[in-house]
Amino acid sequence: MSEHTHGHAHGDLDGAAEWDERYRNADRLWTADVNPALVAEASGLQPGTALDVGSGEGADARWLADRGWQVIAVDISQVAVDRARAIDPRDAITWLRVDVTVDDIPGRDFGLVSLHYFPVAKSDEKTVRRILGAVGPGGHLLMVAHEAEGVRAHGRNPDDYFQPDDVAALLDDNWTVLTHETRERGVAAGGGVHTHDVVLHARRSHS
Numbered sequence: 001m002s003e004h005t006h007g008h009a010h011g012d013l014d015g016a017a018e019w020d021e022r023y024r025n026a027d028r029l030w031t032a033d034v035n036p037a038l039v040a041e042a043s044g045l046q047p048g049t050a051l052d053v054g055s056g057e058g059a060d061a062r063w064l065a066d067r068g069w070q071v072i073a074v075d076i077s078q079v080a081v082d083r084a085r086a087i088d089p090r091d092a093i094t095w096l097r098v099d100v101t102v103d104d105i106p107g108r109d110f111g112l113v114s115l116h117y118f119p120v121a122k123s124d125e126k127t128v129r130r131i132l133g134a135v136g137p138g139g140h141l142l143m144v145a146h147e148a149e150g151v152r153a154h155g156r157n158p159d160d161y162f163q164p165d166d167v168a169a170l171l172d173d174n175w176t177v178l179t180h181e182t183r184e185r186g187v188a189a190g191g192g193v194h195t196h197d198v199v200l201h202a203r204r205s206h207s
């Protein structure tokens with residue numbers, strides 16, 4: 001059975017045990033560099049509080065903290081959380097083991113909620129709405145995903161996951177879409193198949 005055909009409580013996506021195993025099996029699973037789309041979209045924002053959903057080994061949270069953000073970084077994998085905290089134990093980042101499909105989101109009214117390559121089952125609109133609800137008035141949502149072709153190249157079906165297009169469809173008049181496009185990732189990842197990002201950047205109104 002391949003790693004992504006196990007069944008789990010929250011849809012058919014991998015749960016904590018699978019993610020822990022994946023992190024345990026590698027000294028480092030992801031690049032230690034910030035994701036280029038975060039740099040492109042967040043460099044111009046006034047630092048405030050940020051929530052990094054599925055923070056992994058923490059490169060994005062570290063980049064945000066370097067720029068003055070107070071970051072809450074959450075991940076379902078305790079192994080990833082412990083690793084990220086060991087790399088950067090400073091106070092500006094709170095590393096928490098949270099499964100956002102079942103646990104409360106730690107905090108509210110964030111100035112930025114960032115999701116990079118974060119898997120949410122297509123059936124789990126409730127979780128997406130809770131994540132959107134964590135963005136404060138005037139705050140920003142940044143969701144970045146692999147382009148469908150790259151997902152398929154890894155033997156996964158992009159239709160099983162919430163994509164930026166699906167999230168964009170949930171945004172009502174309280175949101176302004178600033179960026180919604182597919183662009184070159186800048187750095188190839190995933191064995192070279194993840195060359196393009198789909199980027200959704202939206203701002204919530206102040207009222």
Ligand SMILES: C[S@@+](CC[C@H](N)C(=O)[O-])C[C@H]1O[C@@H](n2cnc3c(N)ncnc32)[C@H](O)[C@@H]1O
Pocket residue numbers: 014019030031035053054055056057074075076077080098099100101115116117118119
């Ligand atoms: C593809 S990795 C991306 C990691 C990081 N954002 C990056 O860009 O390097 C997805 C991350 O989401 C985490 N994750 C998966 N399901 C989750 C859930 N339900 N709640 C919180 N984190 C989850 C995984 O443990 C993993 O670290």
